[in-house]
Amino acid sequence: MEQRSLYDYTLTELTALLQSWGEPAFRARQLYRHLYVNLVQHPEQMTDLPLALRRRLAEIPLSTLHREHVQIGDNGMTRKALFRLPDGAVVETVLMVYPDRSTVCVSTQAGCGMGCVFCATGQLGLLRNLSSGEIVAQAIWASQELRAMGMAGQSGRVSNLVFMGMGEPFANYDRWWQAVERLHDPQGFNLGARSMTVSTVGLVKGIERLAEERLPINLAISLHAPDDALRSELMPVNRRYPIADLMAATRHYIAKTRRRVSFEYVLLQGKNDHPHQAIALARLLRRSAPRGPLLFHVNLIPWNPVPGTPLGRSEWERVTTFQQILTDYGIPCTVRVERGVEIAAACGQLAGRQFIPVNAVGNES
Ligand code: SF4
Numbered sequence: 308m309e310q311r312s313l314y315d316y317t318l319t320e321l322t323a324l325l326q327s328w329g330e331p332a333f334r335a336r337q338l339y340r341h342l343y344v345n346l347v348q349h350p351e352q353m354t355d356l357p358l359a360l361r362r363r364l365a366e367i368p369l370s371t372l373h374r375e376h377v378q379i380g381d382n383g384m385t386r387k388a389l390f391r392l393p394d395g396a397v398v399e400t401v402l403m404v405y406p407d408r409s410t411v412c413v414s415t416q417a418g419c420g421m422g423c424v425f426c427a428t429g430q431l432g433l434l435r436n437l438s439s440g441e442i443v444a445q446a447i448w449a450s451q452e453l454r455a456m457g458m459a460g461q462s463g464r465v466s467n468l469v470f471m472g473m474g475e476p477f478a479n480y481d482r483w484w485q486a487v488e489r490l491h492d493p494q495g496f497n498l499g500a501r502s503m504t505v506s507t508v509g510l511v512k513g514i515e516r517l518a519e520e521r522l523p524i525n526l527a528i529s530l531h532a533p534d535d536a537l538r539s540e541l542m543p544v545n546r547r548y549p550i551a552d553l554m555a556a557t558r559h560y561i562a563k564t565r566r567r568v569s570f571e572y573v574l575l576q577g578k579n580d581h582p583h584q585a586i587a588l589a590r591l592l593r594r595s596a597p598r599g600p601l602l603f604h605v606n607l608i609p610w611n612p613v614p615g616t617p618l619g620r621s622e623w624e625r626v627t628t629f630q631q632i633l634t635d636y637g638i639p640c641t642v643r644v645e646r647g648v649e650i651a652a653a654c655g656q657l658a659g660r661q662f663i664p665v666n667a668v669g670n671e672s
Contacts, residue, residue, distance in 0.1 A: 310393045312368040313342060314447065315440030317485075318494060330360060336494070338364070343495030346451050370444040372398075377452075380650040387652035388448060389659060392417065392441065396434045397659035398473055400445040401652040402452055402465070410467040411449035414657070415442055415483050416474025421508045422543045423529070425573055427613040427651070427658035428473045436479040442486035445472075446496065468498060471506040471527070473657045477513025484520070491522055500524045506571060511548045514556040518563040526560065527569040527606070528553065532579050533587035541579070554595035567602040573610050573655065574626055576619035585629045589636035605633055605640040611653040 316324065322335035334356065341353045350356070350364040372390040375397070379386055384404045391397050396417035403410045419426070420433030449465045468490065470476045476483045487503060490496045504525035507513055517526060530553075532538035538545040548556075557568055572588070574580045592603050607630055610620045621629075626642060633640040647653045 309438055310368060310371050311438070312371045312440045312444065313338075313364070314370055314443045314489075315438050317489065318492070325360075328360070328363060334360065339495055342369075343447070343489075343492070343497075346447060346454065348451070370447070371438070371441060372444045372448065374448065378650040378652070380647045380652060383456075385647040385650065385652055386452060387647060387650050387657075388445075388452075390445070390448075392437075394435070398437065398441070398445075399652075399657045399659060400448060400472060401647055401657075402449040403646045404453070404456070408466040409449070409453055410469060411446055411465045412469050412472045412652075413442060413445045414472030414474055415470055415476040415479050415486075417659075419474045420478065421475050423508065423531075423655075424541055425531075425575060425610055425613065425616060425618055426655040428655070430613075430615065431473075431658060433474075433478075436482060437474070439482045439485035439489065442483060443489050443496075446490055446498070450496075465498070467502050467504075469504045469506065469527075471504070471654065473659070475508050475510065476505050477507050477510040477516075480513055480516060487522060487524060504569075508542060508544050509548050509553045510544070511552050511556040514553075514560050518560040523564065523566060525569070526566070527571055528557065529573075530570040530588075531573050533584050533591050537579060537584075541575075550591070554591075558595065558597050561597050561602050565602070567604055569604045569606050571606050571608060573608045574621035574629065575610050576621045576625070578618065580621040580625045580629055582628060582632055585632035586636075589633050589638050592638055593636060601637065601639070603638065605638055607640060607642045608654050609642070609645065611645065611648050611651075611656050613656060613658075 318339050321338055322332050325335045337355060341347045347353055350361040353361055371393050375389045375391050377386050377388045386402045388400045389397055398414040398417050400414060401412040416436050417434035418431035419428045421429055423429045446465060446468055490498045491500055500522040504527055506527040508529050531541050535545060535549050538550060596603055607626060609626055630640050630642055645653050
């Protein structure tokens with residue numbers, strides 16, 4: 308049975324727990340503040356709680372993430388933490404700091420069962436789903452790290468959170484959503500819903516479910532190919548949810564939410580980066596878009612090296628040509644600024660192991 312940490316409890320559950328110990332409800336609110344606002348690392352630091360209560364709280368793990376090491380890249384502005392879980396599984400979290408903001412990339416599963424051929428996590432297979440507390444605690448680590456870095460003007464808080472680390476969030480929907488709600492809670496971590504983005508491989512039922520949620524978090528869909536044959540080759544999930552079904556779910560999502568959807572497209576040399584594929588992608592998006600203003604956006608991602616795959620990274624000229632074609636078709640399109648390539652912290656590189664660079668070169672849009 309999984310070990311429960313303090314970050315696995317909602318405020319209501321913490322209140323019930325402390326009341327069962329004979330404590331008044333306000334103690335739970337104090338505790339919650341220590342966890343999500345003060346970011347304490349041990350109950351001993353909760354000095355406004357009675358000593359006996361602190362000792363009792365110390366019997367429950369604060370977090371079940373055991374940090375094994377942190378790798379640092381981009382002159383200290385990108386940090387990748389490897390955490391070991393009580394059952395021995397490992398997960399990774401990446402913090403990216405910019406002059407005016409910071410983004411944490413959070414994992415939702417240990418490993419991943421989706422098997423995308425270009426992704427290091429996919430090579431691991433699915434080890435297990437993370438608990439809501441294990442997801443939440445990654446954002447807490449990032450905030451603690453920011454504070455330790457003394458990031459002036461950022462108040463030691465992450466400003467953006469993307470669920471783009473290891474795993475497919477919609478394959479662990481219930482726990483993932485509990486984590487979203489806890490991170491958003493204004494009484495606690497207080498991260499705005501629009502500051503959070505979930506990336507899915509295209510699980511249609513998850514997209515439909517997200518359309519019904521009350522919190523307006525952002526949706527990104529991994530597309531990576533303009534046709535079913537190539538998409539099925541790159542992403543086995545396409546055999547279950549082909550492009551037509553995915554686009555129908557996306558239209559439904561936009562009809563319900565009126566929110567913009569991003570499509571992720573990793574560029575692989577000679578595989579999916581030819582100009583005729585850019586035209587096919589533009590046409591696909593044009594004919595799939597709902598009527599009205601275009602609420603689609605494409606994020607082009609130059610592929611990052613993953614050992615053991617026969618794939619290649621698109622030359623920069625091919626990237627810009629691809630982008631220009633989409634732009635000419637009126638599709639808003641950006642090239643993702645890369646971070647953490649030299650420490651294998653970039654998109655698709657998380658594999659729960661220390662990384663030996665393989666001639667990684669970063670590009671910027
Ligand atoms: S790209 Fe995402 S969904 Fe695909 S194998 Fe990697 S972690 Fe899983």
